[in-house]
Amino acid sequence: MIVNIKKENINLYDDNFIPKDYLINELENNPYSKILFLIKNNEIIGYIYYSVIYERVEINQIEIKLEKRNHGYGNLLIKELLKREKKDITLEVNENNYPAIKLYEKNNFIKKAVRKNYYNDEDGLLYERKYIIKNFTNKWDDKMKDMYILGIESSCDETSISIVKNGREEIATIISSQIDIHKDYGGVVPEIASRQHVKNITFVLEECLNKANMTMDDIDAIAITYGPGLIGSLLIGLEAAKTLSFIYNKPLIPVHHIAGHIYANSLVNELQFPLLAVVVSGGHTELIEMDEHYKFTKLGGTLDDAIGECYDKVARVIGLEYPGGPKIDKLAKIGKPTYKLPIPLHDDSYNFSFSGLKSAVINLVHNEKQRGNEIRKEDLATSFQKTAVESITSKTKKAIIDRKIKNVIIAGGVAANSGLREAMTKLTTELGVNLSIPSMKYCTDNGAMIAAAGYYAYKNGRIADLSLNSKSQDTLK
Ligand code: KG4
Numbered sequence: 139m140i141v142n143i144k145k146e147n148i149n150l151y152d153d154n155f156i157p158k159d160y161l162i163n164e165l166e167n168n169p170y171s172k173i174l175f176l177i178k179n180n181e182i183i184g185y186i187y188y189s190v191i192y193e194r195v196e197i198n199q200i201e202i203k204l205e206k207r208n209h210g211y212g213n214l215l216i217k218e219l220l221k222r223e224k225k226d227i228t229l230e231v232n233e234n235n236y237p238a239i240k241l242y243e244k245n246n247f248i249k250k251a252v253r254k255n256y257y258n259d260e261d262g263l264l265y266e267r268k269y270i271i272k273n274f275t276n277k278w279d280d281k282m283k284d285m286y287i288l289g290i291e292s293s294c295d296e297t298s299i300s301i302v303k304n305g306r307e308e309i310a311t312i313i314s315s316q317i318d319i320h321k322d323y324g325g326v327v328p329e330i331a332s333r334q335h336v337k338n339i340t341f342v343l344e345e346c347l348n349k350a351n352m353t354m355d356d357i358d359a360i361a362i363t364y365g366p367g368l369i370g371s372l373l374i375g376l377e378a379a380k381t382l383s384f385i386y387n388k389p390l391i392p393v394h395h396i397a398g399h400i401y402a403n404s405l406v407n408e409l410q411f412p413l414l415a416v417v418v419s420g421g422h423t424e425l426i427e428m429d430e431h432y433k434f435t436k437l438g439g440t441l442d443d444a445i446g447e448c449y450d451k452v453a454r455v456i457g458l459e460y461p462g463g464p465k466i467d468k469l470a471k472i473g474k475p476t477y478k479l480p481i482p483l484h485d486d487s488y489n490f491s492f493s494g495l496k497s498a499v500i501n502l503v504h505n506e507k508q509r510g511n512e513i514r515k516e517d518l519a520t521s522f523q524k525t526a527v528e529s530i531t532s533k534t535k536k537a538i539i540d541r542k543i544k545n546v547i548i549a550g551g552v553a554a555n556s557g558l559r560e561a562m563t564k565l566t567t568e569l570g571v572n573l574s575i576p577s578m579k580y581c582t583d584n585g586a587m588i589a590a591a592g593y594y595a596y597k598n599g600r601i602a603d604l605s606l607n608s609k610s611q612d613t614l615k
């Protein structure tokens with residue numbers, strides 16, 4: 139609980155940690171002073187003492203009880219302050235107070251100046267956080283006619299921008315893939331990926347608008363993948379989205395990358411609820427249940443590697459280029475399942491595990507090499523694909539039966555896998571449930587899925603302000 143305490147109430151809290159006399163004095167003599175207390179179970183955990191001086195705020199002090207530090211309480215106080223005081227904020231901090239500096243930087247405070255010997259021998263740093271007031275005019279309104287959303291995706295190695303009408307109809311998509319650059323390294327190199335996004339993003343935007351024969355004035359809102367993904371890559375898309383939102387005064391809609399993959403399906407079929415989303419990508423393997431739009435419940439997920447990651451690693455072991463998933467898929471069509479591999483996490487949960495399968499393939503290749511045997515790549519690809527797909531379908535089957543699911547969708551890059559598409563079609567036909575699979579072009583990362591998800595996110599009231607930050611990791615919610 140965070141409360142604003144008046145001076146006469148400070149004494150209510152009998153706690154040595156609070157410099158009561160000092161704070162009462164400040165509240166009495168400084169008309170601009172305010173104090174927020176963080177209270178848990180009747181105990182003061184921390185406080186923030188600040189001054190609101192006309193159009194700006196100055197943080198004077200923020201303290202968390204020694205034994206309660208490193209629990210995110212400081213962050214809670216700052217977040218509460220940001221919610222209450224919609225103004226520019228400044229503060230001074232000792233150059234050696236790393237936890238405080240980290241806290242401020244995390245909350246978008248920017249170092250503005252160094253004040254030499256401000257704290258005796260130590261320097262003080264002046265930090266500032268600008269509050270930009272933006273009143274987005276076009277909040278969601280059911281009477282609104284057609285909605286054109288610009289979706290920006292840059293979480294990994296694809297810079298992609300699309301325009302999608304009403305969450306379902308793709309108007310234009312441009313994807314600039316970096317695969318040719320990264321394949322020389324056997325995988326995505328984050329630093330190179332970010333630089334490529336910087337180079338590409340304005341051209342991708344221009345091309346997308348040209349292709350759609352539209353201008354930014356025709357766009358109603360901007361949807362952006364804020365995470366998860368490679369932080370440098372995410373930030374490029376995010377900055378582009380924020381800049382466009384600011385300049386053209388368009389609402390900014392934060393989209394979780396996996397929500398994007400799920401909503402890739404709505405570009406093909408209207409989503410029917412309740413549904414089970416089988417999320418299979420380079421970074422995720424999850425079973426998600428949805429009762430309505432934009433309400434996600436995770437049933438289970440991978441305990442270690444994602445399935446796409448496993449495909450790519452196995453591909454590398456047998457000498458296939460990045461990304462190996464599609465190449466294994468191709469080979470798997472011509473081979474026979476002659477190699478025996480363990481079925482991963484063959485249990486009663488909704489979870490997956492792919493690192494054991496990956497190790498089993500590595501060991502198998504290693505042992506065959508030592509014996510001087512040639513690896514039959516196509517047979518290994520078939521054996522691996524059969525095992526990986528079986529792991530997904532067996533857990534999906536369990537979820538469909540247990541949860542009485544009627545609609546299943548597949549989402550993520552591995553949804554492009556022919557073995558999985560086939561096995562899921564067979565399974566859902568057998569169980570008499572509906573299956574939706576995105577068309578191939580919407581399986582791997584693209585801006586259209588972000589724009590589609592953005593439409594439903596917007597409808598659900600999800601709008602971000604310009605303090606939106608990228609997150610390399612974040613659960614789908
Ligand atoms: O969804 P995505 O584009 O990126 C992430 O969000 O992770 O998925 C990329 C992953 C890569 O691991 C790639 O190898 C895999 O999807 N992938 C495939 C196939 N096409 C792409 N894996 C198996 N079979 C495919 N046909």
Ligand code: ZN
Binds near residue numbers: 395399550551582583
């Ligand atoms: Zn993806």
